[in-house]
Amino acid sequence: MREDTRSRIQQIALRLFTEQGYEATSLREIAEELGVTKAALYYHFKTKDDIVASLADDRVAEIEELLEWLRAQPRTPETRRELVVRYAERLDQPRQAELARFLERNQTALREHPKILRMREKMLEVVGELVEPGDPLTTRIRRSLAIFSLHAGMWLTQGVDAGPEERRKATVEVAISLLES
Amino acid sequence: MREDTRSRIQQIALRLFTEQGYEATSLREIAEELGVTKAALYYHFKTKDDIVASLADDRVAEIEELLEWLRAQPRTPETRRELVVRYAERLDQPRQAELARFLERNQTALREHPKILRMREKMLEVVGELVEPGDPLTTRIRRSLAIFSLHAGMWLTQGVDAGPEERRKATVEVAISLLES
DNA sequence: GTCTATATAGAGATAGAC
DNA sequence: GTCTATCTCTATATAGAC
Structure with a gap:
């Protein structure tokens, strides 16, 4: 039972956009890899831009979910650590x-x-939840960097001689250490 | 006394590539902003790619200079701190x-x-100089992140209520703190 | 060193048949 | 839901005059 064409377009587009760049x-x-013609794509997506929008939606939804959870928690060091762990877990899904x-x-x-702007806003809101108004600038930077480092990790x-699980664990450890102070 | 056209092309191209993306x-x-026709650009650069190459060269040269300096120093914590400071200073030039x-x-x-691949290699070499073979994975990540954080800082x-100089100082402080352990 | 004019190619997108 | 055929636009790049 093969997936519906729409999902396959998203999947192939995502891979090619990532590998080669959007433009x-x-x-x-995309059509060639899918084994159809360009025109067929236009049945599923009105424009090339629409494909991006559909992809960005998935990511925004994920961030919003984390944000909602985060806002329902007390603003404690433990909550921040838990956020980093959850964020890393989500980011670990292929x-x-x-x-x-x-x-x-x-x-x-x-x-x-528009969807990318929205995503950026949401990310800023996440970071905003990790700091208090009175925190020094270095704390702001460190906490933002904690999330950032999960992406970069x-x-x-x-090229380092270590398995993916070990690397993942080390990355999370560094991210958590960035939350202190 | 206006700059030569070649430099002006690089300058305008760099700005537009950064603002809008290369593709x-x-x-x-570029020609319009320069006030000439497309054909004139081709007198100064053989291809669009050549413009990128000329830009990347500047960046590679800067990194190579830092790398040379770094390799002439003893591998001490003080050298690493000094590298971060120097790197930040260079990165601070517009x-x-x-x-x-x-x-x-x-x-x-x-x-x-090719030029971008070379640059990436050079950056890896810089990071390589910041760690010892026996260092734990978390140290590797932290030290790489130190350089990385200068870019992200x-x-x-x-959007934070603080002047650029204050922000710069805080960024360097965080970067240096990432070198420890 | 910059111009006009043009070659060539490929892009995104649409119309209408099946 | 996918096809063929085609429109329109813009891109990189080149030839050759001035």
């Missing part, structure tokens, strides 16, 4: 990892996309 | 800042560009 990937390429990579790597090309340890 | 910026736009932003934001579009503190 550098044509609808022809689909979310690829989505995040795509969105990071194509910031410029997508800079004015696997990249930073590439 | 999204056409030679027509041209290097813009170059770095351009190269970061267009990683995907430029992923196979100003972005992470955007």
